[in-house]
Amino acid sequence: MVTRIKVGTASCGIAAGAGEVLQLLRKTAEQHGTLSDVPIVEVGCIGHCYAEPLVEVETDSGRYFYEKVEPKQDQLRRILNLEEQGRFRPNEARAQKERTSIMALAGRIEPTSLEEYRGHGGYEALAAAHEMAPEKLVEEVKESRLRGRGGGGFPTGLKWRFLAGKESDNKVLICNADEGDPGAFMDRTLMESLPHLVLEGMLIGAKATGARRLFIYCRAEYPRAVKNLNTAIEQIRAAELNVIDGHAVDIRVKEGAGAFVCGEETGLIHSLEGRRGTPRYRPPYPTDYGFHGAPTAINNVETFANIPQIVRYGASAFTKTGTENSTGTKLFALAGDLQYSGLVEVPMGLSIGEVVFDIGGAERGGVKAVQIGGPSGGCIPAEHFDTPIDYDSLSSLGAIMGSGGLIVIGTNRCMVETARYFLEFTTRESCGKCTFCRVGTKRMLETLERITGGEGSAADIERLGDLGTKIKQGSLCGLGQTAPNPVLSTLRYFNDEYQSHVEEGFCPALECKALVDIFIDPDQCNGCKLCIKACPVNCISEDFVVDNAVCTRCNSCIEVCRQNAISRVAKGGAVRVAS
Amino acid sequence: MEQTAAVERSDLIKTLQKEQETEGYISDEAIERIATEFDVPPVEVEGVVSFYTQFKRIPPGKYHIMVCDGTACHIIGAPLILTWLADALGIRDGETDENGLFSMESVACLGCCSLAPVISINGKVYGKLDRKKLLKTIREYKKAEDSNGRSNQTQSKSTAENTGAAE
Ligand SMILES: Cc1cc2nc3c(=O)[nH]c(=O)nc-3n(C[C@H](O)[C@H](O)[C@H](O)COP(=O)(O)O)c2cc1C
Numbered sequence: 103m104v105t106r107i108k109v110g111t112a113s114c115g116i117a118a119g120a121g122e123v124l125q126l127l128r129k130t131a132e133q134h135g136t137l138s139d140v141p142i143v144e145v146g147c148i149g150h151c152y153a154e155p156l157v158e159v160e161t162d163s164g165r166y167f168y169e170k171v172e173p174k175q176d177q178l179r180r181i182l183n184l185e186e187q188g189r190f191r192p193n194e195a196r197a198q199k200e201r202t203s204i205m206a207l208a209g210r211i212e213p214t215s216l217e218e219y220r221g222h223g224g225y226e227a228l229a230a231a232h233e234m235a236p237e238k239l240v241e242e243v244k245e246s247r248l249r250g251r252g253g254g255g256f257p258t259g260l261k262w263r264f265l266a267g268k269e270s271d272n273k274v275l276i277c278n279a280d281e282g283d284p285g286a287f288m289d290r291t292l293m294e295s296l297p298h299l300v301l302e303g304m305l306i307g308a309k310a311t312g313a314r315r316l317f318i319y320c321r322a323e324y325p326r327a328v329k330n331l332n333t334a335i336e337q338i339r340a341a342e343l344n345v346i347d348g349h350a351v352d353i354r355v356k357e358g359a360g361a362f363v364c365g366e367e368t369g370l371i372h373s374l375e376g377r378r379g380t381p382r383y384r385p386p387y388p389t390d391y392g393f394h395g396a397p398t399a400i401n402n403v404e405t406f407a408n409i410p411q412i413v414r415y416g417a418s419a420f421t422k423t424g425t426e427n428s429t430g431t432k433l434f435a436l437a438g439d440l441q442y443s444g445l446v447e448v449p450m451g452l453s454i455g456e457v458v459f460d461i462g463g464a465e466r467g468g469v470k471a472v473q474i475g476g477p478s479g480g481c482i483p484a485e486h487f488d489t490p491i492d493y494d495s496l497s498s499l500g501a502i503m504g505s506g507g508l509i510v511i512g513t514n515r516c517m518v519e520t521a522r523y524f525l526e527f528t529t530r531e532s533c534g535k536c537t538f539c540r541v542g543t544k545r546m547l548e549t550l551e552r553i554t555g556g557e558g559s560a561a562d563i564e565r566l567g568d569l570g571t572k573i574k575q576g577s578l579c580g581l582g583q584t585a586p587n588p589v590l591s592t593l594r595y596f597n598d599e600y601q602s603h604v605e606e607g608f609c610p611a612l613e614c615k616a617l618v619d620i621f622i623d624p625d626q627c628n629g630c631k632l633c634i635k636a637c638p639v640n641c642i643s644e645d646f647v648v649d650n651a652v653c654t655r656c657n658s659c660i661e662v663c664r665q666n667a668i669s670r671v672a673k674g675g676a677v678r679v680a681s
Numbered sequence: 682m683e684q685t686a687a688v689e690r691s692d693l694i695k696t697l698q699k700e701q702e703t704e705g706y707i708s709d710e711a712i713e714r715i716a717t718e719f720d721v722p723p724v725e726v727e728g729v730v731s732f733y734t735q736f737k738r739i740p741p742g743k744y745h746i747m748v749c750d751g752t753a754c755h756i757i758g759a760p761l762i763l764t765w766l767a768d769a770l771g772i773r774d775g776e777t778d779e780n781g782l783f784s785m786e787s788v789a790c791l792g793c794c795s796l797a798p799v800i801s802i803n804g805k806v807y808g809k810l811d812r813k814k815l816l817k818t819i820r821e822y823k824k825a826e827d828s829n830g831r832s833n834q835t836q837s838k839s840t841a842e843n844t845g846a847a848e
C-alpha cells in the first residue's frame with residue numbers, strides 16, 4: 103500500500119521539471135480514487151541530479167524510486183500503480199564509495215518539517231550541547247579535527263576557541279552561504295534540503311562560543327534556500343529551540359547581491375553592514391573586530407552541517423572517517439564531461455579517479471583533467487588521478503580543496519581557454535582595491551587573450567608565470583592571492599598546449615576561434631544548403647566554400663549539417679585538406 | 682509603521698533589492714529617494730549599486746534571459762549559446778532590445794550544472810540546449826508575443842471605442 107509520495111523539488115529538480123510533475127501527480131492521484139488521501143510531499147535533493155525529476159513512492163513494503171519522470175499522466179499513473187518501469191537504480195560503484203553522513207537525510211525528509219527532522223534524531227545534538235560546558239564543546243570540535251569546508255581548511259575548533267575567549271555579550275556567528283564558485287552547489291543543496299541541520303550546527307556554535315547574534319549570508323540567486331531557511335527559523339523560534347542559556351539568540355538570513363569577493367570574510371562583513379563588499383587587510387581578524395566591531399566568527403554551511411554529528415556521536419567517531427589531517431567526509435558538486443553529474447559525499451582520502459570514474463561515470467581515457475576549487479583552485483591532470491582527496495595532497499598539486507566544485511574536463515577541451523575563463527571571472531570580480539589584483543589579473547587576462555587569439559609569444563608564457571607568482575604574493579585578500587592558480591596549474595601540467603598556441607598557432611582542442619577555420623568537406627556535402635541558411639553572416643558561398651575571413655566561428659553551420667560534412671580545422675587546414 | 686525608527690544602514694542592500702524586485706531596475710530617481718531615506722549621499726548608494734552585479738541600472742526586457750556561464754556550462758558550450766542568442770535577438774550580453782521585449786545577461790552558475798548548457802527565461806530553466814532547441818525556445822516566445830500583441834491591440838482598440846476615448 104502506498105503510504106507517501108515524495109517529489110524532489112530542490113533547484114536541480116525544479117530545473118528539470120519537477121514542478122510540473124508534482125502538480126500533475128497530485129491531480130492524477132486525486133483521480134485515482136484509492137490514492138486520494140496519500141500525502142504527496144516535496145523533498146530536497148538526494149544528490150543524483152542527473153536523474154531528476156525523481157519521484158519516490160513509499161509503501162508499507164518498501165520504497166521505489168523513479169528517475170527522469172515526465173509530466174505525463176499515463177506515466178504517472180504507472181508509477182502510482184507501482185509498475186516496474188522507470189525504477190531508478192543508482193550505479194553500484196557510487197553506492198559502494200560514497201559515504202552519506204551529513205547528506206543522510208537529504209531528499210528523504212521534508213526540508214521544512216521540524217517534526218520529521220526531530221523524528222530522525224534532529225536537535226538531539228543541540229539538546230546534548232545544552233548539557234555540556236562551552237569549553238567541552240569547543241574541545242570536542244577541536245578533537246574532531248574538523249577543518250573549514252569553505253575553502254581554506256582552517257581548524258574549526260580553533261576558530262571557535264578564539265571567539266569563545268572574547269569577553270563580550272555582543273558576539274556574532276556567521277554562516278557563509280555565499281557559494282561564489284561558479285560551478286558549485288553543495289551549500290545550496292544543503293540549505294534547500296536540510297535547513298534544520300545547518301541551523302542546529304549554528305545553534306551549537308552559539309552555545310560553544312557564546313555568540314548571541316547569528317547571520318546566514320546567502321547568495322541572492324538561491325531563493326529556495328532563503329525560503330526554506332526562513333521557514334525553519336520561524337519553526338525553531340516557535341519551538342524555542344533558539345533559547346540558549348536562557349537567552350533567545352537572534353537568527354537572520356541576509357541576502358547577498360552578487361559579488362564573489364563577498365565570500366571573503368571581511369568583504370562579507372562589509373556587505374552585511376550594507377556597504378560595498380570590499381575586503382580589508384587582516385589583522386585585525388574578525389574574531390577581534392568583526393560585524394560592527396563585535397567579535398565575529400565565520401564558518402561555511404557545510405562546516406556547520408558537520409557539527410551535529412560530532413556532538414551527537416563524539417569526536418572519536420568522526421575521526422574514523424577520512425585521513426589523519428582531513429577527517430570526515432566532503433561534499434562535491436560534480437559536473438562537466440561525465441555521465442552522473444550531481445552532488446556526492448565521499449570520505450576524505452578517496453582518490454580523484456574514484457570520484458571521477460567510479461562515481462561520476464566519466465569515460466576512462468576521455469578525461470584530460472579535473473578542475474577543483476573553482477576560480478581559486480587549479481586543474482589536476484589525469485596522470486595524478488590516484489591522488490587522495492585531502493587538503494594537503496591537493497595543495498601539493500597546486501590546486502586546493504576549495505568548497506567542493508569539481509568539474510571534469512574532457513580531452514576535447516582547451517586548457518588555455520579554461521584558464522582564460524577563470525581569469526576573466528576573477529578579473530571581473532576583483533574589487534579593485536589593491537593594485538596587484540586589479541591591474542595584475544587584468545594584465546594576465548590580456549596575455550591569455552593574446553595567446554588564445556593567436557598572437558602570443560614565448561615571452562607571454564613566461565610573463566604569465568612571473569606575474570602570477572607576484573599577484574599571489576602581493577594581493578590584499580584571498581581573491582587575488584589565489585586568482586592565478588588556474589593559470590599556474592595549467593602552465594605546470596599543460597605547458598605543451600600553451601607552447602602549441604604560441605609556436606605553431608595551433609589549438610589542439612580546436613576551440614580557440616582565432617586558431618581554427620571552418621571547412622566544408624565536398625565529399626560529404628549533399629548540397630542541401632541548410633548551412634547557407636543558418637549562417638548569420640552569409641559567409642558560405644553557393645558552391646559551399648566558407649569565407650573564413652568573414653566567418654565568426656559560431657558553429658551554426660556545423661550544428662545544422664545533417665551530413666557531418668562541416669568541421670573545425672586548424673587554421674589554414676582547409677587549404678591543406680582541400681589540396 | 683514606527684515613524685521614529687531610523688532606517689538601519691545594514692538594510693540598504695535589502696531596500697535596493699526590494700526596489701529592483703518591484704521596478705525591475707534601479708533608476709536615478711530611486712537612488713536619490715533611497716539616499717534621502719538612509720540619510721547618505723546619493724553617490725554612496727550608487728557605489729553600493731555598482732558594486733553588486735545583481736543591481737541593474739537599465740530596465741530589463743519583458744523576457745529576461747540569463748545565460749549561464751558557470752564553469753560546467755562554459756565548458757560544455759555557453760560561449761556558443763551566447764553567440765546564437767545574440768544573432769537571434771540582435772542584442773549582446775547586458776543589453777535590452779529596442780522594443781523592450783528581450784534582454785540578455787550572462788551569469789555565473791544557475792545551479793543546475795547537470796543540465797548544462799543552461800539558460801533561464803524569467804526564471805524558467807531550459808537545459809541541455811543545442812542550437813536547435815535554443816532557437817525553437819526563442820521562436821516560441823516570439824510567437825506567443827506576436828499573437829498576444831495582436832489580441833492586446835484589438836483589445837485596447839475596443840476599449841477605446843467603448844469609452845469613446847480618442848488616441
Ligand atoms: C574570494 C573568496 C571567496 C570566498 N568564497 C567563499 C564562499 O563562497 N563560501 C565560503 O564558505 N567561504 C568562502 N571563502 C572563504 C571564507 O573567506 C572563509 O574562509 C570561510 O567562510 C570560513 O569558513 P570555514 O572555516 O568553515 O571554511 C572565500 C574566500 C575568498 C578569498
Ligand code: FES
Nearest residue numbers: 749751754793794
Ligand atoms: S554551470 Fe551552468 S548551471 Fe552550473
